[in-house]
Amino acid sequence: MDYEVKLEIFEGPLDLLLHLIHKNEVDIFDIPIAAITDQYLAYLDLMKALNINLAGDFLVMAATLIHIKSKMLLPRREEEEEDPRVEITRPLLEYMRFREAAGDLSRRDILERDVFARRPSPELWEEAKEAAVVPDVNLFQLMDAFKRIMDREHPATQLTLRLEQWSVKEKMEDLIGHLKTRGAVFFKEIFDGSRTVSEFVVTFLALLELVHMGLVKLFQASPDSDIRLLPSFNKTGEDDNGNTLPIPGIDH
């Protein structure tokens, strides 16, 4: 006797159920529950016979089916109760939506399957990484720029100590907000709202911190031109590697 057993690999109970529904060409809104339950159980038996480890999910679905089947046998009071089959129809429909969506995804032009882009060259990457560590603007240039601002705004300052009114964290958040809405910002612009020396200093510290964290990149065309700040995160709040922004003090 020749037996050919072709066993589909089912991803789960919903997958198996859908398979049975399609195989029997029945309407998903009018599932012949007795027949489908029998076939479902037959499949479980087959899987057991073949020593395939059954996930518990398959058994839970079996119990659900039997439960629905028994409910269907009871006379239903008219229009009062929902069709007991809704219990499986609804999840099946939802599952179908996403299976459809998965199909849509797999029909796209997938990178490295259908379409190809220039492949990363490891050596170039190493160089790029090193280059990234060296800031386009060094600390001294930054300090010079800061000094220019200070000289302009506060030619001769008298130092008075006052209660701290601005925190570096707040200023960091302000700066991030600025960069988010405007994209690039000039160095001098970030001090526009600042009134006192301590606020200037706090803003400056906040900028240093952001550069340190890699959230802001600095560029300067020529030694005496204004420094440009560019966000190195995207608008949804991710940095370039797709990580969520680790801004201290903003953890919700």
Place this chain on the structure above:
Amino acid sequence: MGTPSRSLELIIEALLFASDRPISERDIASWLQDARLPEIRAALARLKDRYEEMNRSFTLREVGRGFQFRTRPEYAPYVLTMFKASPSRLSRAALETLAIVAYKQPVLRQEIERLRGVDVGGILRSLMEKGLVKIMGRKNLPGRPLIYGTTRKFLEVFDLKDLDSLPRLKEISELGSDEEQGTPTKTETRPAGEEPDPETGEQGPAEGGAAPGTPSLVPPAGP
């Protein structure tokens, strides 16, 4: 305007040609001090159109908020031969899980499992290793469960400009009326036969899973 904007276009083309990852308008703005974003945007759009018109073997695609030259799908078999590689593939389970994460994000593992009806721990892990899915944070619920979402790499791999470019999720009613593309006839009938028939059907549902592994070696007709 002709000459300067044209040279900007060529400069951008050079950057795109030499880059091994998608580059954005903003990237370009940071490298070209004198160019403004609207100009760059316009130049990129022109480049995109030009490459489309030229009908070369590659086009300029906007993926994951950046632009990148990519070969057309017709040439995949040849490129794969050159790389001595088989096409990268995702299992059906992985694709389904990825689809749920993509459409439902930020989403909890529990929700993914409810929708798929099976455990997805292993699949989620491998999707994260592939860089397609990431942990977005924790939900303020007992046990502080992890929240999952898709990465920028997901957009790049699936040729998507951003998440809004995902194809619309079909409504349940649409699915119900026309069950599956594989079964052209609307099934209003009761079951034809109760016995399981091993020969028939089961093409419709398997289609989605079969596609990723099987790039057609016969190039589809060009546009």
